[in-house]
Amino acid sequence: MVNVIARSVRRKLMLVVLATTTMALFVAAASLIAYDLRSYRQTAVDNLSTQAEILARASAPALAFNDPKSAQEDLAQLKARPQILAAAIYQINGRLFASFSQGKESSIPAFPEKAGWRIDGDRLLLFHPIREKGESIGIVFLSARYRVDERLSDYLVIVAIVMALAFGVALLISSWLQGTLMRPLLEVASVARDVVERRDYSLKAVKKTDDEIGDLVDAFNAMLQEVGRREKALEEADRRKDEFLATLAHELRNPLAPVTNALQILKMSNDEATRLRAREIMERQLRQMVRLVDDLLDVSRITTGKLGVRMQRVEVASIVRNAVETVAPLIEAQGHHLHLDLSGEPAYVEGDATRLAQVFANLLNNAAKYTPSGGNIRLGCGIEGNEVVVTVKDDGIGIDPAVLPYVFEMFAQADRSLDRPNAGLGVGLTLARRLVELHGGALLAKSAGLGHGSEFSVRLPMAASAPAQPRAPSAPEKAGHASEARRVLLVDDNIDFSTSLAALLRALGHEVRVAESGAEGLRAAEEFKPQYVFLDIGMPGMNGYDLAHGLRRLPGGRAMVLTAVTGWGQDKDRQRAREAGIDHHLTKPVEVDSIRAILEATEAAL
Incomplete structure (x- = not known):
């Protein structure tokens, strides 16, 4: 029964109504009965006390003149009061003076009790003093029927009838409440089931x-x-994720194919010009792969709040020119016409010159990619109010109005076709916008539609004043000539990387030793006593941080220049490297010039 009620809101609602009604009636009936019984008792006592007072006054002369006959006649008048069962008059010394009784069940006490009343079963007994001129001369005794059980039973019958009627009314109210309260709830539950079964979120419950x-x-x-x-947003995000993964695989395979071909050319050809072209192909494609990975890492750092910008007052036009130099080869290869408008007074902002150049180069790169050969790209820089505005406008393929609101979202692609001429991961504009926002600015996009070109505007808050001219950095002092031989230890579990880097360093005239694990590197350092150690971080057994601690404890270990060459390049990784005593931190793939610069430096600092 309990389980049936627990599984039904209807039955719970009915139970609540009935239980509430029952408790209310029970409390009300109990209170009324208790009050009535108390009132009945008090009324009976009051009536009997009045009758006793009347008898006391009437029988006082008979007691005073010792006339039992007159007292008996006074008591005989009680025959007209059938509720009085017995009566008696006692002298002051307690002797019975006169008595009266109706029925065999009546009994008269031999001696009077103390003035007052008490209940004896179904009888009410009362003793009342008789006074004459303020002096007590006797006592009146009365015994009356006290049928409280009959009165209680009558009340219980009445309560039963009232409760039966109340239950009927409660059932009617419960049925009405079920219709009023439960029907809308059941309709909501029905709609919820339909939504779950049909996955149709357009369904609605009717409000009544x-x-x-x-x-x-x-x-x-x-x-x-x-x-x-x-749900729609998740479906769209899932679709974009799938497209991104497919695009990422495509974009990574594209440069790998020419790299593979160039390697075969290097193996098969002895012609120096052919080998040079093969190396150039490999360098271009590797740069493309590095750029893809860097874009992804930058977006990840911005999303997690781990990308910092080094703010200082910088001149915007010079940053724009640096961006143009970066993208110029692509613009020239596409045969585009670049129109620059950098006239006017110098404009300064508080920003990171490297990151801002990355933003402008990204916008120019997009304009070059999505504009047909021989198109026009216009780049302008000016001041509007308290903002510096840089615009990149092209007459390329434009942006569909349906795509324009989402063009800055992660992995968004205006052209999703397999035969699109320009590929990409769809993270460039996301990265550019977030970099601009880190500078307190905004990146906006406009387009009249497909075939009508695009315009991107970078708006940055203008700096209060121009910066002081920085002192030109002095060239690093050399410990020796670039060709001076160094003792170099390479520790990396990727043997292809370490042996290829060792070959490059030997070609530069350095003495190189290679170790494939942290423990082996530590033993080699004790014997070889290197001046420079290039070590990987993620190695099995002893990782790069532990190796660095071990190297520093060796005799002469404090003088070694330690450089991490690793794929771990986040800020926390660099911090751990510093704490481990590593001087420099390079992320793979590493440029030979970066290695050479470290080897030629006399002081080590991260």
Whole structure:
């Protein structure tokens, strides 16, 4: 029974109504009965006390003149009061003076009790003093029927009838409440089941009242709308994720194919010009792969709040020129015409010159890629109010109005076709916008539609004043000539990387030793006593941080220049490297010039 009620809101509601009604009636009936019984008792006592007072006054002369006959006649008048069972008059010394009784069940006490009343079963007994001129001369005794059980039974019958009627009314109210309260809830539950079964979030529950149930229906419908919106957003995000993974695989395979071909050319050809072209191909494609990975890492750092910018007052036009130099080879290869408008007074902003150049180069790169050969690209820089505005405008393929609101979202691609001429991961504009936002600015996009070109505007808050001219950095002092031989230890479990780097360093005239693990590197350092150690971080057994601690404890270890060459390049990784005593931190793939610069430096600092 309990389980049946627990599984049904209807039965719970009926139980609540009936239980509430029952408790209310029970408390009310108990209170009324208790009050009535108390009133009945008090009324009986009061009536009997009045009758006793009358007898006391009437029988006082008979007691005073010792006339039992007159007292007996006074008591005989009680025959007209059938509720009085017995009566008696006692002298002051306690002797019975006169008595009266009706029925065999009546009994008269041999001696009077103390003035007052008491209940004896179904009888009410009362003793009342008789006074004459303020002096007590006797006592009146009365015994009357006290049928409280009959009165209680009558009340219980009445309560039973009232409760039966109340239960009937409660059932009617419960049925009405079920229709008023439960029907909307059941409709909401039915809609919820349909939504789960059909995955159709456009379904809505019908609102029929303006009370709390109506508010519940409104909230339920709003929840369905929000869930439907998020479902669509998740589907779109999932679709973009799938497209991104496919694009990433495509973009990484594209440079790998020419790299593989160039390697075969190097193996098969002895012609120096052919080998040179093969090396150039490999360098271009490797740069492309590095750029793809760097873009992804930058977006990840910005998203997690781990990308910092070094703010200082910088001149925007010079940053724009640096960006143009970066993208110039692509613009020239596409045969585009670049129009620069950098006239006007110098404009300064608080920003990171490297990151801002990355933003402008990204916008120029997009304009070059999405503009047909021989197109026009216009780049302008000016001041509008308190902002510096840099615009990149092209007459290329343009942006579909349906795509324009999402063009800055992660992995967004305006052209998703397999035969699109320009590939990409769809993270460039996301990265550019977030870099601009880190500078307190905004990146906006406009387009009249497909075939009508695009315009991107970078708006940055202008700096209060121009910066002081920085002192030109002095060239690093050399410990010796670039060709001076160094003792170099390479520790990396990737043997292809370490042997290829060793070959390059030997070609530069350095003495090189290679170790394939941290433990082997530590033993080699004790014997070889290197001046420079290039070590990987993620090695099995002893990692790079532990190796660095071990190297520093060796005799002469403090003088070694330690450089981490690793794929771990986040800020926390660099911090751990510093704490381990590593002087420099390079991320793979590493440029030979970076290695050479470290070897030629006399002081080590991260």
